[in-house]
Amino acid sequence: MYHQYFGLKEAPFSIAVNPRYLFMSARHRDALAHLLYGVAGSGGFILLTGEVGTGKTTINRCLLEQLPDSTDIAIILNPALNALELLASACDELGIDYDPDNTSLKTLTDKLQRFLLDNHARGRKTVLLIDEAQHLDFEVLEQIRLLTNLETNSEKLLQIILIGQPELAALLQRPELRQLNQRITARYNLEPLNLAETRAYIRHRLQVAGLAPDRELFPDAVVRRIHRRTRGIPRLINVLCDRVLLGAYGRNKARADRAMVEVAAREVMGERPAAKVWPWLLLPLCLLLIAGLLLWFYWPQQPVLSEHSSPAAVAAVSERHNLPVVTLQQGEQEEAVSALAAAGPPALNRSWLLPPRQAGEYLWALHSAITVPAEVCSTQVQEGLLCYRERVQTWDALQAYDRPLVLELVTEERFSAAALLIAVQGQEAVLASSQGLVNVPLTHLAKLWQGEFYLLWRPPEGFAKPLSIGDKSPVVAQVAQMLAELDGQERPLATTGFSATLETRVRLFQQANHLEADGVVGLQTLLKLNEQLGIDPTRAQAKTLLLGRAND
Template identity: 60%
Template sequence: MYQQYFGLSEAPFSIAVNPRYLFMSARHRDALAHLLYGVGAGGGFILLTGEVGTGKTTLNRCLLEQLPHDTDVAIILNPALNAMELLATVCDELGVAYNTEQHTLKSLTDALHRFLLDNYEQGRKTVLMIDEAQHLDFDVLEQIRLLTNLETHSEKLLQIILIGQPELAQMLARPELRQLNQRITARYNLEPLNLAETGAYIQHRLQVAGMTPDRQIFPPAVVRGIYRHTHGVPRLINVLCDRILLGAYGRNKQRADRATLRDAAREVLGEDRRRHAARWPWALAALVLIGCGIAWWVLDLQQEPTATAMPEVVAPAPAPAEQPAAVATAPAAAASAAVTAEQPATLAGAEAPVPQVAVPDADPAGMAATPATPLAWLQPPQQAQAQLWALYSDLPVPAELCADPAGRIACVEGEAATWDELAALSQPLLLDMVTPERFAAATLLLGIEGRRAWVALDAGVSEVALADLAPLWTGGYRHLWQVPVGFERPLAQGDSGPAVAAVALLFAQLDQQSRPLTDTRFNAALKQRVILFQRANGLEDDGVVGVQTLLKLNAALGIDVNAEQARARFARAGEG
């Protein structure tokens, strides 16, 4: 009804499950990563829980779209079944032939086992997905557990995904279900959206429905109200936003407002004004009681005897001359120190005393800076290269910085036009510099804060104004990083070898999983995990593992030395 009025091609807040509208918050990305790990782990159970309306079903639809084509899936949407009905439904979903007139648990299990073995021999996977699993009876859960006994010597033949509300996890924690609980290889509880994600979610759905990115229908104040009423549950957000748009359309408004929000919340969420109005007599009674208590306390104080009251003694104020001089001059001294700290270091002639670079008392990382003479941070290139290399390796410095004999340390060379580009890297950087006489030089940059930089000296760390570095910087920089074993070129789906195994292991460590998604072959599950990681880090989401993806992965795992760690090492060296 209101789509054309707001310039939309379809209703943006339908509660029907549509993967196209899936909003990948940080929680949803983590949940999808856990599901992908579970499917690729080679058997067992995967558990996804979450409150009603948080997007569990939509997330699983997204998972189904990303499963490899060699996967057969059975979906159980109605778990109100007994054990035999469940097995029969699974067979029906997978197309397994069985005697529909006379069948038993054994005959159904045997038929399913033969199907799973045939699938395994053909290189296919089989997945069973059960929605609303919190409604399953104990005997049905036990029968599901027995299905995971169907296995080969290396892996389970059936992957089972249990989806339900948080009480499902509580049910599985019961002692009688501990055998099933111990077979869960991946579990995740999907939380509601926070305030920022709620606003992004609303905008995302509107844009998918055809709204231009520069338009705003829901102002921030209304978004805050929506979050307060819905607590970040996506389904409730959809219902409330749909009614708000309908109300704005009926009132001929181009944007939602608080009045429309109040009316919509009352209509679709059942919030009755009379319920709030009925509270005022109780509030009035509480105020009367509090007032009576205060009055009694005041009267009680007035009736206390005053015979023992001591006369008030007023001490004479000290004369101005008696005030300590240090106290009087402290503000002026602090102001003078602040001005001095803001003055940039300048170069002096040979006859004049050399000023020191102004530095704070301590580095934010906890180490003190070493005062430096002018241009002490300008070093011969070989010396600065040796300083950077020592942060990554105890081996002798190679003749060429970017040529590590062991192949485990690589070099990235780049050009930058602004300090902002370097600050975003958060790594120790070797800057290509020139001396005032235009000879080649280098500076080891250990971090940027505001308009000042931390740089390495022969021994210690110094703080220098960026304005002093800028005239001598050519714009070039280099930094080092640790390369996964066997990595020589970008990796994509279908590749195999030790480099793939190393990358898969890094992602398993990032997600705190005991098993990686693959051994040595770059499979579809690993590609999807790479895509999720690339999207979360602002990279091109092509699923190809290149240098930029590995640099972000190393940073997330703390593998490469960051600027703060390098600064701490040089500070300790200076103290020694």
């Protein structure tokens, strides 16, 4: 078929679930994390909903692969059962013997309870997973709720996962099901892919199928059209992309175009071509755009400051150059205006070039209100803060640290200096200075910087080395609690021992934040956790804080 024409080893957009083509978007990883928390919890219901084709089956398969060996699971794929048939199916899945000629709700429930108690005594968990649960009727749902009454003094004996379409969530809102709804300990609605995820999804499947790195079958304009037609639903993306490639093959085209998407949409989805906007309707918009550009280029410039400039003029120029107005004591206004006027454009403003000690003090003040110690960047924890020093080669490497950093510089006169980097925006660095925040071209700053920088962060108490599966220490409990807070969960995935479930959650977190997904909790993972939990200030928080202080 067409896959050979495009140099592929196989058809990349089959709707069959193939583990080799597994694509986990950020929302898929979040969904899996919620299920893992639910299974590791003390029992109850876990709810996963999503539109048809959004990837619920993918999540199910990932969950089954991540469950520890000490878990027994019963999977019900056909929910069109009555209460008695459901219990019998659960017993069949778990290997529980019963007399098929002498069954009742009581006998099956009793046998299931004995199995659950024996499993609990052996340290094993039992999970009941029901797919397409939106088709369950009230009687069956009530029987499922009663199964969660099987418990010990500390936890439920059976964990139940309900998976279905969005109407399942609406069904559980009915008053007669409020008792079941209140027992749901984790719930997640799987949304379709956004445009960026759709682009990555298509590229991923083509690469797995063997597409050469230098070939492009779906240009960006085509991907946008596919996302619009499929609304980001993976199954529809597969169907549409398959038909588009088939159309390109039939026309001897090297890649797809938007016209092929429209034809394919009509064939497989019943979509009609988008209505065209008459060109003359766009004329007023073009005229407005031209007028806006003229105003932009010919708008009067701000006045030049002098020592006689008013405070209002100083405020205007400061705002134009992204320099917050600093509140000054009486008698300092003239001196400040002269300095600001002499500084000129931000590219020539040297107020951001700080003595090393002063830059460290500024950084410390963003993390703590406690007096700055004698040594800002210490290898020992001081007031809960630890310094981390590193050397990188590119600005891109610095972007991985979403926090304020001190860049260690050497001036053209060969003196030691420093700059407090708040953010990198395009081709400019946002630096803190005695006058507020200034934008400095990276080319200007790079002349003074050889790649050395340091940052401050708050490590978990007692953290001394990276944590991995099998480790047992109070630090493991702190990390598990941090992840639970991030996910909005009451119970962490571990207490003192680094479990396989916790390792899976760590890997998901690392993947979502573009870190090496090795399941080991090291410095980079902890830094990212601190940023997302607000333990350490991010770039945006530091910028807001500096602006607030300047305006106070």
